Amino acid sequence: MIAWRSLIFISAVFTLWSLALPPSLASPANASVFLEDQTWTELRDLIGAGTTTIIIPIGGTEQNGPAMALGKHNVRVKFLAAKIAARLGNALVAPVISYVPEGTVDPPTAHMKFPGTITISDKTFEQLLESAARSFKLHGFKTIVLIGDHGSYQADESHVADRLNAEWSKTPVRVFAALEYYRITQRAYVDKLLAAGAKRSEIGTHAGLADTSLMLAVDPSLVRKDRLARTPMLNAGDGVYGGDPARSSAELGQLGVDLIVNGTAEAIQGFVEKQPK
Known part of the structure; x- marks a missing residue:
């Protein structure tokens, strides 16, 4: 009898404790950092409780050599954005x-020479980013962060941030083009790979050891390991630029994951701290 009374007491205490929690903590659904996983009322409550940073992850659909799937950038940026949001603690992640x-397209240039790559104009892309940012401003987000996994549109991110920040200068809302996210992959990550024994000739600029290792650390299902030992074609005809992915590994890729998550989170925190209170 005493045991049952104890269980009833503990259950009642737990229920009261749960009801006292803010909505963002009381509801298991809100454990996700992805905007898409929230209902509109859950999102309203999260913003009201201080989750006022939204990360817009930007990927791209393009060829990635014979060993990596077309969705590499999309899968990778979503994964890393979630890690960054969790590190920040008060951020959500928008759809990729x-x-x-x-x-x-006419004539086909760059990755458009390979089947599966999809392109839009810089103007259309910037309009898309602006529209997304305006939506988030309307709903109460104060810091709108752009992170891009691809090098082709880094300048576009800055253009959008500069225009909207000038327009919104008398409001508390700011847009941050977190270019550090991509720069890390081109500098600090390369240095780490070299220190770990990789050869500069292997690292490459696209679909080489650096790129492929990062994908293996994020989602190995997108890498065809049996195709990593490549037979190079003339003029990067197989879509691998300036590198060799044969010795790629998840262990090497994790070096990049850690650098990107920590470095980008610190850059976002630094940007927020500089804004007027």
């Missing part, structure tokens, strides 16, 4: 933008 500038 997967349609980005990838070159021209």
Whole structure:
């Protein structure tokens, strides 16, 4: 009898404790950092409780050599954005933008020479980012962060941030083009790979050891491991630019994951701290 009374007491205490929690903590659904996973009322409550940073992850749909799937950038940026949001503690992640500038169609340039790559104009891309940012401003977000996994539109991110920040200068809302996210992949990550024994000739600029290792650390299902030992074609005809993915590994990729998550989170925190209170 005493045991049952104890259980009833503990259950009652737990129920009261749960009811006292803010909505963002009381509801298991809100454990997700993805905007898409929230209901509108859950989102309203999260914003009201101080989750006022939204990360817009930008990917791209393009060829990634014979060993990596077309959705590499989209899967990778969503994964890393979630890690960054969790590190920040007061941020959510918007749906991935997967349609980005990838070159021209007529004549086909850059990755558009390979089947599966999708492109839009820089103007359309910037309008898309602006519309998303205006939506988030309307709903109460104060810091709108752009992170891009692809090098072709880094300048576009800055253009959008500069225009909207000038327009919104008398409001508390700011847009941050977190270019550090991409810069890390081109500098600090490369240095880490070299220190770990990788050769500069292997690292490459696209679909080489650096790129492929990062994908293996994020989602190995998108990498065809049996195709990593490549037979190079003339003029990067197989879509691998300036590198060799044969020795790629998740362990090497994790070096990049840690650098990107920590470095980008710190950059976002620094930007927020500089804003007027």
